[in-house]
Amino acid sequence: xxxxxxxxxxxxxxxxxxxxxxxxxxxxxxxxxxxxxxxxxxxxxxxxxxxxxxxxxxxxxxxxxxxxxxxxxxxxxxxxxxxxxxxxxxxxxxxxxxxxxxxxxxxxxxxxxxxxxxxxxxxxxxxxxxxxxxxxxxxxxxxxxxxxxxxxxxxxxxxxxxxxxxxxxxxxxxxxxxxxxxx
Amino acid sequence: xxxxxxxxxxxxxxxxxxxxxxxxxxxxxxxxxxxxxxxxxxxxxxxxxxxxxxxxxxxxxxxxxxxxxxxxxxxxxxxxxxxxxxxxxxxxxxxxxxxxxxxxxxxxxxxxxxxxxxxxxxxxxxxxxxxxxxxxxxxxxxxxxxxxxxxxxxxxxxxxxxxxxxxxxxxxxxxxxxxxxxxxxxxxxxxxxxxxxxxxxxxxxxxxxxxxxxxxxxxxxxxxxxxxxxxxxxxxxxxxxxxxxxxxxxxxxxxxxxxxxxxxxxxxxxxxxxxxxxxxxxxxxxxxxxxxxxxxxxxxxxxxxxxxxxxxxxxxxxxxxxxxxxxxxxxxxxxxxxxxxxxxxxxxxxxxxxxxxxxxxxxxxxxxxxxxxxxxxxxxxxxxxxxxxxxxxxxxxxxxxxxxxxxxxxxxxxxxxxxxxxxxxxxxxxxxxxxxxxxxxxxxxxxxxxxxxxxxx
Numbered sequence: 001x002x003x004x005x006x007x008x009x010x011x012x013x014x015x016x017x018x019x020x021x022x023x024x025x026x027x028x029x030x031x032x033x034x035x036x037x038x039x040x041x042x043x044x045x046x047x048x049x050x051x052x053x054x055x056x057x058x059x060x061x062x063x064x065x066x067x068x069x070x071x072x073x074x075x076x077x078x079x080x081x082x083x084x085x086x087x088x089x090x091x092x093x094x095x096x097x098x099x100x101x102x103x104x105x106x107x108x109x110x111x112x113x114x115x116x117x118x119x120x121x122x123x124x125x126x127x128x129x130x131x132x133x134x135x136x137x138x139x140x141x142x143x144x145x146x147x148x149x150x151x152x153x154x155x156x157x158x159x160x161x162x163x164x165x166x167x168x169x170x171x172x173x174x175x176x177x178x179x180x181x182x183x
Numbered sequence: 184x185x186x187x188x189x190x191x192x193x194x195x196x197x198x199x200x201x202x203x204x205x206x207x208x209x210x211x212x213x214x215x216x217x218x219x220x221x222x223x224x225x226x227x228x229x230x231x232x233x234x235x236x237x238x239x240x241x242x243x244x245x246x247x248x249x250x251x252x253x254x255x256x257x258x259x260x261x262x263x264x265x266x267x268x269x270x271x272x273x274x275x276x277x278x279x280x281x282x283x284x285x286x287x288x289x290x291x292x293x294x295x296x297x298x299x300x301x302x303x304x305x306x307x308x309x310x311x312x313x314x315x316x317x318x319x320x321x322x323x324x325x326x327x328x329x330x331x332x333x334x335x336x337x338x339x340x341x342x343x344x345x346x347x348x349x350x351x352x353x354x355x356x357x358x359x360x361x362x363x364x365x366x367x368x369x370x371x372x373x374x375x376x377x378x379x380x381x382x383x384x385x386x387x388x389x390x391x392x393x394x395x396x397x398x399x400x401x402x403x404x405x406x407x408x409x410x411x412x413x414x415x416x417x418x419x420x421x422x423x424x425x426x427x428x429x430x431x432x433x434x435x436x437x438x439x440x441x442x443x444x445x446x447x448x449x450x451x452x453x454x455x456x457x458x459x460x461x462x463x464x465x466x467x468x469x470x471x472x473x474x475x476x477x478x479x480x481x482x483x484x485x486x487x488x489x490x491x492x493x494x495x496x497x498x499x500x501x502x503x504x505x506x507x508x509x510x511x512x513x514x515x516x517x518x519x520x521x522x523x524x525x526x527x528x529x530x531x532x533x534x535x536x537x538x539x540x541x542x543x544x545x546x547x548x549x550x551x552x553x554x555x556x557x558x559x560x561x562x563x564x565x566x567x568x569x570x571x572x573x574x575x576x577x578x579x580x581x582x583x584x585x586x587x588x589x590x591x592x593x594x595x596x597x598x599x600x601x602x603x604x605x606x607x608x609x610x611x612x613x614x615x616x617x618x619x620x621x622x623x624x625x626x627x628x629x630x631x632x633x634x635x636x637x638x639x640x
Contacts, residue, residue: 172251
């Protein structure tokens with residue numbers, strides 16, 4: 001049984017997930033994972049589904065386009081390749097938070113540094129609304145830092161980069177946030 | 184997945200509300216160092232402290248950096264020296280204190296506690312030698328702390344020990360008169376002393392404790408105050424039941440952080456984790472004060488009418504939140520009201536809102552007791568002993584810990600300012616009403632019997 005990954009993007013409104021999941025159900029597909037997000041007015045959804053042997057991907061794509069195209073949604077469907085996936089080294093979860101005035105290139109500058117240290121981003125939420133309120137100009141990265149990485153070296157580089165960008169940066173173990181916010 | 188709000192509120196606690204771990208205290212048993220040769224005891228004790236605590240500061244610093252939570256103090260608590268070094272006479276006891284001081288400096292810790300004796304029912308020779316050595320030991324060391332338990336709900340109050348401590352405190356102050364009697368800031372007299380206190384000056388490792396153990400003291404007056412301010416800002420009509428809930432939630436968070444950090448340090452050292460002490464421990468910094476919480480609750484100052492009720496609410500809510508967060512709670516676990524170590528409380532004493540008598544009343548509903556109370560240098564040993572006896576009675580009858588850390592500041596009188604420096608802060612000297620009227624009672628001596636409710640088996 002093959003698996004597909006489907007992305008659906010468009011103006012948010014009620015009924016998008018219903019429309020996608022109805023097509024998948026009527027074609028015998030089993031949804032394994034779904035994640036959705038709304039940024040400002042736009043919806044973005046990701047679905048991983050297993051396909052029955054009798055169904056060709058191209059046919060599923062046509063049926064999705066037919067059902068979702070009229071809703072103004074764009075669809076991208078591709079087969080998941082089991083080989084060639086990235087394997088995470090032993091890591092510890094951290095949270096990087098930045099606050100500071102918006103300017104072009106902030107995400108690029110921080111993520112370039114993370115990539116250089118092989119630090120993987122598992123979740124990112126960034127909000128830039130301009131103005132001086134730091135709470136309206138934040139990036140929160142949930143990252144996995146390889147255990148083998150020199151932690152102090154990484155921390156220094158991150159704080160230095162933050163300073164160059166005029167950002168107030170913090171790097172903290174995720175366990176602290178979980179300890180405080182979970183019962 | 185963490186929400187935006189959760190991440191940012193945690194950062195706020197860390198950055199602006201002084202959320203930290205106030206102390207990580209490594210307990211080290213010195214009972215196996217005992218010897219009939221005092222010099223051999225010293226050698227063994229110093230070697231053992233050096234070996235066990237070698238990486239304490241390094242591991243604490245690594246964990247603090249990794250988790251982004253400051254560990255303000257790293258300390259050591261050892262077995263009561265009066266037990267472990269019971270063969271020593273007074274002179275040798277002073278040498279032991281100096282050796283502990285050297286060992287503390289070598290491993291880079293702030294304080295070492297355990298120059299202690301438990302004498303609630305009577306003295307051993309080792310106890311008497313240690314108490315006699317206290318003034319000189321504290322005057323000639325920097326980091327050694329001493330505690331003497333003179334009373335318990337089971338045994339009553341050893342009034343001979345209380346009197347002896349009145350004299351010892353006066354002598355300790357005299358020997359450090361050039362530093363406003365700072366020797367006394369490192370000496371606490373207890374009733375019902377817990378065996379696992381991580382906070383100084385009362386920290387020691389009880390004889391029922393393991394070979395080595397990590398106990399942590401959490402912090403959080405600043406966090407509690409800010410949480411209350413936020414909640415009252417959003418809803419000025421909060422009642423005291425709702426306020427208690429907010430304190431509980433905040434204590435829960437603070438305790439979870441403290442235990443997490445303590446366990447990581449314990450893992451790093453290969454030492455078992457013992458307890459989290461839930462005390463709200465202030466520092467002499469604005470925004471890190473227990474006294475400020477009283478003002479947030481609508482009282483003009485700590486010490487005015489209503490203060491005891493407010494402290495009862497605060498102390499109880501802290502315990503409830505903390506006990507839900509951790510199954511291993513110990514030490515003192517309650518709000519501290521150390522006069523000189525809390526800017527706001529010190530100011531309240533200066534302005535006369537907080538008197539010695541009101542402070543004593545407050546200690547009936549919180550932990551510790553008369554803590555860092557500066558008194559006139561000429562306060563007699565009998566008056567000091569009588570103040571201690573009153574405080575011990577509150578602990579014995581109410582089945583709780585109480586303590587007295589009194590500092591008769593040499594050469595100074597009520598209204599003068601005493602300066603101790605650092606975390607010990609500074610305080611205005613409080614007047615004692617009815618001084619020099621207690622000598623007859625104190626000189627009776629003997630032991631005040633244990634209360635009837637000690638017979639609960």
